[in-house]
Amino acid sequence: MLQKLEDESIDLIYNDILxxxxxxxxxxxxxxxxxxxAVQWYSPRLFEMKRVLKPTGLLYIHCDCNLSHYIKIAxxxxxxxxxxxxxxIWWYNSAPRKKKDFGKRHDTIFRYSKSDNYYFNENSQYIRQEYSKTAPRGYEKEKYYDSRGKIMDDVWRINILGQNDKTERVGYSTQKPKELLYKIIDSSCPANGIVADFFCGSGTTCVVAKELGRQYIGCDINEKAVKITVDRLKEVETYGKTDSNS
Ligand SMILES: C[S@@+](CC[C@H](N)C(=O)[O-])C[C@H]1O[C@@H](n2cnc3c(N)ncnc32)[C@H](O)[C@@H]1O
Structure with missing residues (x-):
């Protein structure tokens, strides 16, 4: 699928990989x-992703500590x-634990551009971090750049979707919360721009892109994933944006 896409045709790629x-x-x-x-498997795909990304584009690669250090080098x-x-760092609220280790509570998302001239929507409503009176001393002196509050830091506290979650769960084991994608897509893809997710799973990226008025391309090797994605996209067609985070 990647090989079929034209050079420099995509604004934003987000991949929640294996x-x-x-x-x-x-x-x-x-x-x-x-x-x-694993790195050998990813490398040609990452080359292709760079090829299809516009010069102003951004790539987000979502992984965890099993591969993150090696993927960063690639x-x-x-x-x-x-x-x-x-x-x-996506810091979430549930941690698989081993008796003698610390709980694992985060995933890693790498963000790369192709040049210094990359798109960033600093007016996005999803990326503001409000000033808090309880902030540690010195924090309030940080440069804000904008009176509406600071742009978020790189640690994002977002709840993971529980297996019994009734608000978003669509029956796909590694489904990600839409809140994560609102931040990424609204800040990093221009209005009407194209977002691609080549490991789309339940289609969270495509759904949020559609809700936010972006074009999207999604693919997955698993037919169940494709079916769920198509069904979710139909729901956006019918109901529009379906959460309170607007
Ligand atoms: C971590 S999951 C993505 C979950 C997704 N972000 C969501 O919100 O549902 C990774 C996906 O990669 C898919 N996958 C595995 N090998 C693939 C391949 N060669 N090409 C495309 N997708 C693949 C799997 O079927 C799985 O759905």
């Missing part, structure tokens, strides 16, 4: 072999170290 945990989910098996096999090589923009 993390290589070795886990067998209900919907797919998260296993690409050894770390070096991304530095492919996009150039100077085009590394952020390592976003």
């Amino acid at each position: 993390y290589n945990t070795g886990k067998k989910y209900d919907d797919f098996i998260d296993n690409l072999g050894s770390i070096s096999e 991304l530095d090589k492919i996009f150039g170290e100077a085009n590394f923009r952020n390592e976003i």
Whole structure:
């Protein structure tokens, strides 16, 4: 699918990739072999993603500590170290625990551009962090750039979707909360721009892109994922944006 896309045609790519945990989910098996096999598998795909991204475009790669350090090195090589923009930490509210270890409570999202001239919508309503009176001393002196409040830092506290969540869950094991995608898409894709997710799962990226009036491309190797995505997109057609975070 990536190979069929034209050069420099996409504004924003967000990929919530295989993390290589070795886990067998209900919907797919998260296993690409050894770390070096996984990186070898991703590298040609990351090259293609760079090719299809517009010069003003941004790439977000969502992974976790199983692969993040190795993927960062591959991304530095492919996009150039100077085009590394952020390592976003998604800090969530549920932690798988082992008796003798600390709970694992975050994923990592790398953000890369193709040049210094990348799109960023600083007026997005989804990325403002309000000043808090309880902020640590010194924090209030930080440069805000804008009277409406500071643009968010790189640690994002967003609740994970519980398995029994009734607001968003559509029956796909690794479904991500829409709140994460509102921030990414609204800040990093221009109005009417094109968002692509090549590992779209239940289609969260496409759904949010549609809700926010962006064009979208999604694909997944799993037919169940494609069906769920199509059904969710039909719902957006019928009901429009379906959460209170507007
Ligand atoms: C972590 S999940 C994505 C979940 C998604 N962000 C959501 O909100 O539902 C990764 C997805 O990659 C898909 N996948 C695995 N190998 C793939 C491949 N070669 N090409 C496209 N998708 C693939 C899996 O089927 C799975 O749905």
